[in-house]
Amino acid sequence: MSAVRHPEGVAANSGGPNAGGPNGGGPNGGGPNGGGKPASDLSPDILLFDSSAGAMDIARWLGERERGRVACEAELEAALRRLAERQWDLLVVDPATQGAIDVVTQARRRNRWAAVLAALAGGNPDLVQRTVEWRIDGLVFKPFERAAFVSQALTLAQRSRERRGLEQRRVLAIGAHPDDVEIACGGMLARHTAEGDLVRILVLSRGAMGGDVNIRLREAHEAAELLGGRLELGDLQDSRIPDSGATVALIARTVGDLRPTHVYTHALEDTHQDHRAVHIATLAAANGVPNVYCYQSASTTVDFTPNYYVDISAYMEAKLHAVAAYCSEGDRAGRLHPDSIKATAAYWGRFAGYKLAEPLRIIRQRRFSPEPTPG
Ligand SMILES: [Zn+2]
Secondary structure: OOOOOOOOOOOOOOOOOOEEEEEEEEOOOOOOOOOOOOOOOOOEEEEEOOOOOOHHHHHHHHHHHOOOOOEEEEHHHHHHHHHHHOOEEEEOOOOOOHHHHHHHHHHHHOOOOEEEEEEEOOOHHHHHHHOOOOOEEEEEEOOOOOHHOOOOOOHHHHHHHHHHHOOOOOEEEOOOOHHHHHHHHHHHHHHHHOOOOOEEEEEEEOOOOHHOOOHHHHHHHHHHOOOEEEEEEEOOOOOOOOOOOHHHHHHHHHHHOOOEEEEEEOOOOOOHHHHHHHHHHHHHHOOOOEEEEEEEOOOOOOOOOOOOEEOOOOOHHHHHHHHHHHHHHOOOOOOOOOOHHHHHHHHHHHHHOOOEEEEEEEOOOOOOOOOOOOO
């Protein structure tokens, strides 16, 4: 079955390579990479998993009432693909549909804020009992009265959206050049994405000193997409990035748009002047961000002293794929080589008891975060 849209064709989320998906538009609408309006201002995204004859009618009711995005699927594989597309606010599932438990389980894993509303036909006690054990948020019996059902569904979806707005982390990783962020913290960005966070990558220059700009930009987009992040590009001059003025303004603009809960940036202990400049500019531009960390880049010196370690043991493959996107650099024997990246992660892992880790230096870290999204 296909997606049902509001008659005006207006989707709740827009923009980004995976609008509503891992790189979607609104900060809380859509996927992990939006930025902007509070979640409660946006219409809900609802996925219906139901193979019964009236499923499309139910989807239409939900789609007509609000300018939300409603999709209806009857097949397990298609529903699982849908779940991976974006952060859904509500999953309406008919427990009698083949694979319903798999869809609910996957929704719990990938859409941790999504509410689950079970829509049952008949009152088979065994099925009701099994459904309740799924820890659903609501239960309705078919046939249901349209207005009451739609009202209940939208209330659940709205609550889920609001909870996400309060709890979802918004992550901004800043790099002076294409590939800095992937090498330094590609593992933790993949982890943020897997945990449902919004991830944005800001690259301040186009890396003209490192090769053909067009190729490097294409590689940067590919790498960001592999990490589930949305890429933003500045156009500062490679090797001449200032530590104030335009650099602070560029970073401040993104900070103002995304309102990140977490910022990752270069460390001051670095032999590259651009990296040091970005560190200084970030501290100025992100002075209101609750959590700010410095990462270890390829040119960080031995003076870099981490005091926070992120377990990336399950995300090394994702990191290596993202770094491999920069194949034009041809530096496979050096800093981009998988052996070098894995050895570095294994080295830092031992300080924290992890198999593989990325190290950070804490500039500022609040215990309770993120902050609620301002209304
Ligand atoms: Zn760099």
